[in-house]
Amino acid sequence: MTAELVRGQNHPLSQARLEIRVSAGKPIVAGATLSDEQGRVHGVEWVAHPGSPTLPGIEVSKQAAADHRLACDLDALPESVHRVSVLLALPSGVGGPVRFGVVAAPFVAVTGLDGSEVASYTVTGLDVESAVVALELYRRQGAWKVRAVGQGYAGGLAELLADQGLPQAHQLAGSINEAVAQGLARSVAAPPPRTAEGDRSRHAAAPALGQDQGGSTSQAGPGQVSPQHGHPGGPGSTASGAGHGGPQSGYPAATPPTDPSAVTQPAGPGAGGPVNYSHPGRQAAAPPPPPPTAPPAQPGQPAQPVAGDATGWSMEERLYNQVWGMFEDLARATAAYRSAVDFAESRMEQELDKVLSDPRSRIGGQGDAARETARAKHAELIDRARQALDRDLAQLTAEAEVVEPALPPAFARWDNPAWHGYRVPMEIPMALRLGDLHLPESAGMSIPMLVRLPLERGLWIDSGRTGSFDGSIADSDDLRRLAMDTAVAHAARLLAVYPAGEYTVHVIDAAGSAASSLAPLVSTGVLAGPPAVGAAGVTDVLARLTQRVDLVQMAIRGGAADSLPPDLDTAEQLLIVNDFPHGFDDRAVTQLRYLADEGPAVGVHLMLVADREDAAAYGPLLDPLWRSLLRLTPVPDDHLADPWVGHTWTYDPSHVPPGSQVLQHVLTQVAAARRSWNR
Numbered sequence: 093m094t095a096e097l098v099r100g101q102n103h104p105l106s107q108a109r110l111e112i113r114v115s116a117g118k119p120i121v122a123g124a125t126l127s128d129e130q131g132r133v134h135g136v137e138w139v140a141h142p143g144s145p146t147l148p149g150i151e152v153s154k155q156a157a158a159d160h161r162l163a164c165d166l167d168a169l170p171e172s173v174h175r176v177s178v179l180l181a182l183p184s185g186v187g188g189p190v191r192f193g194v195v196a197a198p199f200v201a202v203t204g205l206d207g208s209e210v211a212s213y214t215v216t217g218l219d220v221e222s223a224v225v226a227l228e229l230y231r232r233q234g235a236w237k238v239r240a241v242g243q244g245y246a247g248g249l250a251e252l253l254a255d256q257g258l259p260q261a262h263q264l265a266g267s268i269n270e271a272v273a274q275g276l277a278r279s280v281a282a283p284p285p286r287t288a289e290g291d292r293s294r295h296a297a298a299p300a301l302g303q304d305q306g307g308s309t310s311q312a313g314p315g316q317v318s319p320q321h322g323h324p325g326g327p328g329s330t331a332s333g334a335g336h337g338g339p340q341s342g343y344p345a346a347t348p349p350t351d352p353s354a355v356t357q358p359a360g361p362g363a364g365g366p367v368n369y370s371h372p373g374r375q376a377a378a379p380p381p382p383p384p385t386a387p388p389a390q391p392g393q394p395a396q397p398v399a400g401d402a403t404g405w406s407m408e409e410r411l412y413n414q415v416w417g418m419f420e421d422l423a424r425a426t427a428a429y430r431s432a433v434d435f436a437e438s439r440m441e442q443e444l445d446k447v448l449s450d451p452r453s454r455i456g457g458q459g460d461a462a463r464e465t466a467r468a469k470h471a472e473l474i475d476r477a478r479q480a481l482d483r484d485l486a487q488l489t490a491e492a493e494v495v496e497p498a499l500p501p502a503f504a505r506w507d508n509p510a511w512h513g514y515r516v517p518m519e520i521p522m523a524l525r526l527g528d529l530h531l532p533e534s535a536g537m538s539i540p541m542l543v544r545l546p547l548e549r550g551l552w553i554d555s556g557r558t559g560s561f562d563g564s565i566a567d568s569d570d571l572r573r574l575a576m577d578t579a580v581a582h583a584a585r586l587l588a589v590y591p592a593g594e595y596t597v598h599v600i601d602a603a604g605s606a607a608s609s610l611a612p613l614v615s616t617g618v619l620a621g622p623p624a625v626g627a628a629g630v631t632d633v634l635a636r637l638t639q640r641v642d643l644v645q646m647a648i649r650g651g652a653a654d655s656l657p658p659d660l661d662t663a664e665q666l667l668i669v670n671d672f673p674h675g676f677d678d679r680a681v682t683q684l685r686y687l688a689d690e691g692p693a694v695g696v697h698l699m700l701v702a703d704r705e706d707a708a709a710y711g712p713l714l715d716p717l718w719r720s721l722l723r724l725t726p727v728p729d730d731h732l733a734d735p736w737v738g739h740t741w742t743y744d745p746s747h748v749p750p751g752s753q754v755l756q757h758v759l760t761q762v763a764a765a766r767r768s769w770n771r
Contacts (some may be wrong), residue, residue, distance in 0.1 A: 093210070094211065094519055095211040096208070096213070096519065096520045097213040097239075097240035098546055098547075098649065098694075098695055099242045100241075100644065100647065100653045101218075101239070102239040104235065105166070105210065105229065105236040105238055106539050107203070109164070110164045110179055110202055110205075110210070111163060111166075111203045112164060112200065112202055113159070113160070113161055113162075114160040114180065114226070114277075116180070116196055118158060118182075119320075120160075120182055121141070121142060121183055122152055122160040122162060122178070122179070123140055123148050123179040124147075124162065124176055124177060124178055124179060124269070125177045125179060125253070125258075125504075126139075126169065126173045126174070126176060127257075128175075129175075129696070132174055134257075135258070135260075136258070136264050138258075138742060142154050142155050142268060142272050143267055143268055143271035149164060149165045149166065149170075150164050150172075156269075156272050156412070157633065162178065164751065166229065169306070174231045175228055175230045176229040176252050176365065177241070178226045178227050178228065178229075178375050179225060180200075180215070180226050181248060181249045181252070182222045182223070182248075183272045184312075186273055186628045187688075191220045191222055191246075192222065193218055193221075193223065197216045198214070198215045198226060199213075199214050199215075200236050205516060211238050213226065213227055216544075217692075218242075218243065221245055222245075223245045223249045223252045225243045226240075226241050227241050227242075228241055233718065239295075249265035258556070296460070316540075320523070324585070327667075351545075361726060366752050373701045380762070394492075397490050397491040398412065399495045399497075399498035399731030400414060400498065402417055406633050408503075408522060410544060411498065411500070413496065414495060415503070415539065416542075418491060421484065422531065423531075423736065425488075426533050426596055429481040429533060432473060432474075432477035435473065436477070439469065439470070440466050442522040443466040443469070446634075447459055447462040447463060447466070463650070474624065478654055480748050482737065485534050486535055488537055492538075493525065496540075497509070499525075501514055502521035502523065502524050502589040503524075503525050504525065504750060505525070505540075506581070506748045507745060507749050507750065507752070511553065514755070516592050516705075516761055517589060518586075519591065520589065520591065520594070521589050523542040523543060523544050523545060524543055524589060525541065526542075526543055526582060526745075526746060527724070528746070530744065531630070531742070532742070538744065541743065546664055546695065546697075548719065549721060549722050550691075550692065550697055550698030550700065550721045551721060551722050551724055552699075552702065552721070553578050553726060554703070554724065554726075555575035555701055556702075556703030556704055557572075572701075572703070573608070573609060574607075574726040575696075575726040576606045577747070578699075578726040579699055579701045580609050580613060580668075581746060581747060582608060582746075582753075583597055584612065584613070585746075586666060589662075590664065592749065592765035592766050592769045593766055594664060596620045596663045597665075597666045598665065598667045599618070599624065599667075600623060600675070601623040601671070602627070602629065602634055602674050602675025603625070603670075604623075605670065606623070606701075607623075610623055613759065616756070617766075620765065622663075627680075629675075630680050631680060634683040634684065634687070635683070638683050638686060641690050641691050641696050645694055652675070662695075664697065665691075665695060665696045666697075666699060668701070669700050671686070671702065671706075672684075672702035672706070672707065673702070681710065685714075685716065688721065689716075689720060698721070700728065724743065725745065727745070728740065728762070729743055753765070
């Protein structure tokens, strides 16, 4: 079974000959250092890098690339070597990105020679760092293990190598950068392959969020907003300014790819011919195993969409990247339409101004004719732009009708039949669906909003009223209840997509006002304990989770992740807080802010159900808290924006259909699996 690691987590290795696969959205440098029992690198001959790619037991790539495969034979390593650190760095001096915070989060997987994945790790949370120790293979009591590290260095390779005790760190870093620059200069991108009409491929990119809701570009998906994979992964900033510049996923807000390996598909046939399903804007990197392809189209008919035809190592990743591609296509098509409308408006205004500037044309038939001509050109341009948009929407709608039924439970709506055959999974999925996204020009076309797992940011379910709410819920109490119902649905999804016993949910309901909403969680017994009520309950839960964060952080920083207390719950933790800040004093508020900032990196996540106005008495003290959370709403609301093209997306939350028993069925399965695992 594949282990998806979080920072500081380790996993045993049962094979000696391994392959380490690295995937990133931009060309990066991959290397490895060999170190002794104290983690010290004794000399440049202990470093494998593009200028010296081969050492006993290890071989790395010779130049920067978006994807790498490093070979490792643990039995061939010298006896003095106790640790192999996998290094990733952004090449310097070649005009590329200079910090990991603006590129997709690197994904690293340890596999056997047959391609079977042993463990994987998505290196998240990076910002100004330009080099990172992604993971390490280390020897402990005669056995080898892999640990997710994710330690970044703003000073680049020189600082990283110096931290590992290499005396010649700066000189070696300079030679590595020089070797990479020469390698990039020598490498010539292959010409785009000729593809048959209708063939499509997608690039496996990660979702990233933008300023306010997503901040730095990180891998993800679609839906980061991250899209990364993970991803998702898209629209991320709140129009009201309630977002944050931290890493997380929704849908990708990336700039168009500039990777020389990217291949632009040929444009479809011109107007008047059959619709070519191949979208001209899709980009592609060389895929791992070939994905399924659409059946050949009949003469005169467009190619048919196929679920899972994006690139990826598994069907789940292909579907994730396909959804990401759909989001990107909808954003691009809408941006083109809006640009055409703006151009038509501007052109008509210029022509009318020209007519009115001449006194001789202000009266009489000449002026009227010029005005009619300008308006006719304007209408023609608008009609042409709308036809192009409708063509793209038809393609995406046809694709959505095929993709939606094929989505696994983690990506599916609650009304998808996939939930009726639900079984507790053995592995953590790469992303989770939190709702849907659509634009005003395409109200009938929505894109799943997927965020990468594990969550890198907490969630804020806004129970307050904003100007964009449609007014369908007049009572504020009804809105608060719906917000808590939404939080319970999201928590149920998280419990359902994690293996048994690997996700623990705590609830703080200080006033006891959410009993009806919490009934599915309480009645099935999937909570870690009864919902905490009153000030004493708030204090107890926050103290326990704060202590857990402190212990794990100290263990990771001290390199003693194996020495955590045996009674510590190693599962991911989720804290749901209802009706914040009721029942919270100043100390509790400080602890909650600490959990929001430090918790996600060590597996403690926050879901806040609150109206910001209720906490207005705290003033700017809580502004960092609101910015650190991904804001969602219990009703459709156009508060998500992506900085890629500047669209404001309408977020539609994922609700359980009225009268459906799917939530009870899923939680009952989760509870039964927990009992069988004695968790």
